Amino acid sequence: MKLNRRDFLSRASAAGLLGTGGLTTSLMSMPALAADTTGYKALVCVFLFGGMDHYDAVIPYDQASHDSFATTRESLFSQYVSANSPRSRDNLLALNPVNAGSLGGRQFALPQELAPLHTMFESGDAAILANVGPLLEPTNREMVLNGQARLPRKLFSHNDQQSTWMSSAPEGALFGWGGRFADAALEANANQNSLFTSMSTFGNQVWLSGDVAQQYQLSIGGPDNLIAIQWPPYFGAEGQGVSAMMEDHFRSQGLSPSNLFQQDITDRSRRALDANEAYSNARDEVAEITTEFPGGYFAQQLRTVAEAISLRNVLGASRQVFFVGLGGFDTHSTQARDLINRQSQLAAGIAAFQSAMGEIGASDDVTVFTASDFGRTLSINGDGTDHGWGSHHFIIGGAVNGRQIYGQMPEYGFEHAQDAGNGRLIPTTSVEQYAATLGRWFGLNDQELAIALPGLSNFTGSPAFV
Numbered sequence: 001m002k003l004n005r006r007d008f009l010s011r012a013s014a015a016g017l018l019g020t021g022g023l024t025t026s027l028m029s030m031p032a033l034a035a036d037t038t039g040y041k042a043l044v045c046v047f048l049f050g051g052m053d054h055y056d057a058v059i060p061y062d063q064a065s066h067d068s069f070a071t072t073r074e075s076l077f078s079q080y081v082s083a084n085s086p087r088s089r090d091n092l093l094a095l096n097p098v099n100a101g102s103l104g105g106r107q108f109a110l111p112q113e114l115a116p117l118h119t120m121f122e123s124g125d126a127a128i129l130a131n132v133g134p135l136l137e138p139t140n141r142e143m144v145l146n147g148q149a150r151l152p153r154k155l156f157s158h159n160d161q162q163s164t165w166m167s168s169a170p171e172g173a174l175f176g177w178g179g180r181f182a183d184a185a186l187e188a189n190a191n192q193n194s195l196f197t198s199m200s201t202f203g204n205q206v207w208l209s210g211d212v213a214q215q216y217q218l219s220i221g222g223p224d225n226l227i228a229i230q231w232p233p234y235f236g237a238e239g240q241g242v243s244a245m246m247e248d249h250f251r252s253q254g255l256s257p258s259n260l261f262q263q264d265i266t267d268r269s270r271r272a273l274d275a276n277e278a279y280s281n282a283r284d285e286v287a288e289i290t291t292e293f294p295g296g297y298f299a300q301q302l303r304t305v306a307e308a309i310s311l312r313n314v315l316g317a318s319r320q321v322f323f324v325g326l327g328g329f330d331t332h333s334t335q336a337r338d339l340i341n342r343q344s345q346l347a348a349g350i351a352a353f354q355s356a357m358g359e360i361g362a363s364d365d366v367t368v369f370t371a372s373d374f375g376r377t378l379s380i381n382g383d384g385t386d387h388g389w390g391s392h393h394f395i396i397g398g399a400v401n402g403r404q405i406y407g408q409m410p411e412y413g414f415e416h417a418q419d420a421g422n423g424r425l426i427p428t429t430s431v432e433q434y435a436a437t438l439g440r441w442f443g444l445n446d447q448e449l450a451i452a453l454p455g456l457s458n459f460t461g462s463p464a465f466v
Contacts, residue, residue: 041367051329076382133431175209216275433456
């Protein structure tokens with residue numbers, strides 16, 4: 001395989017080299033200083049790895065719909081009782097959307113595990129977008145069955161659909177729409193240090209990769225520092241001296257390489273160390289967040305993001321995109337046990353994060369949204385569900401036009417116009433339309449959105465949830 005300089009740098013970034021991005025020159029034809037970067041705004045992508053069962057999150061509540069749903073999933077519902085999480089109608093949390101009139105008399109509810117999200121929805125700080133997913137063009141059941149629809153590649157594949165959600169292409173894509181949003185912000189000189197624009201607490205993710213914007217890795221509680229430099233005791237009595245030598249080594253002190261690859265790697269290394277130092281110094285200048293977060297990796301990721309946002313003024317950032325992840329949603333089996341645990345983590349973590357945003361005065365400036373590989377089938381396989389396509393998602397924040405269910409809520413049944421088979425939903429809102437609404441709020445204009453979301457022109461309009 002032919003590997004050019006640009007490919008090398010992209011692949012090195014994908015390997016998480018020193019936790020930060022490279023110095024490739026922007027080749028985009030984006031108009032300079034076009035994005036609106038006044039004030040501060042941040043997007044936080046909460047990715048639910050494995051494919052969250054949207055049917056088991058936004059649950060039919062009117063009596064007729066709930067009875068039908070309970071019959072379809074009878075054996076799975078019975079297992080929820082033994083898991084101390086009944087899905088009986090009396091135990092659900094009814095949603096009262098202000099646009100209830102557009103739902104054709106149907107009602108919906110959330111399970112007890114999502115109680116914090118229910119509270120935010122009812123208070124107007126959260127919304128639901130129904131049936132969103134990857135599309136190449138508006139599509140329905142008849143088009144799929146007749147072979148007339150252009151379909152996204154490698155549907156139902158975890159890795160490929162994760163990548164498609166993040167970048168509009170299967171695994172192997174180099175740029176994501178979060179990174180493209182960051183590119184637009186950086187072209188408008190939004191941030192003093194570009195490395196603090198795209199930040200991940202869940203490893204290297206294509207969603208954050210742009211042409212200019214490269215992702216900065218955060219470990220729980222701070223920068224992803226090098227052990228060789230930050231932990232002198234690791235080297236025993238000679239630790240301090242060895243630590244200094246290792247820092248000189250990674251900074252390539254005294255070296256002036258002429259080779260372009262060596263120059264880029266040297267610059268990458270130096271910038272990583274400088275960024276870690278700048279981030280650590282900023283933490284020393286800002287009061288620690290006092291909001292209490294739950295234990296567990298997911299909530300602590302969100303605490304780390306909240307801390308990063310609290311440093312926004314010291315770091316000179318007016319636009320940032322963040323990525324956090326929660327796994328375990330591939331519930332082919334033991335769904336009644338596993339899903340309720342994940343839902344509890346999701347809702348409790350987001351609730352704490354929103355409290356922290358209130359503490360630091362950023363409630364209206366930060367929008368959290370969920371994404372996932374795909375939804376799941378309405379049909380069950382005994383004690384679980386299989387890979388689906390479209391799914392329902394949550395958008396949370398003070399800027400959200402909340403207490404509404406956006407998009408087209410499909411039937412919770414089979415063989416309707418958006419059923420690809422077994423209750424796999426054919427999306428009625430594309431990922432590009434979902435992203436476009438977020439991008440406009442972030443400050444991008446139509447030309448910048450067209451660059452970030454090349455497939456957007458195949459669709460009309462986008463839901464106005466923010």
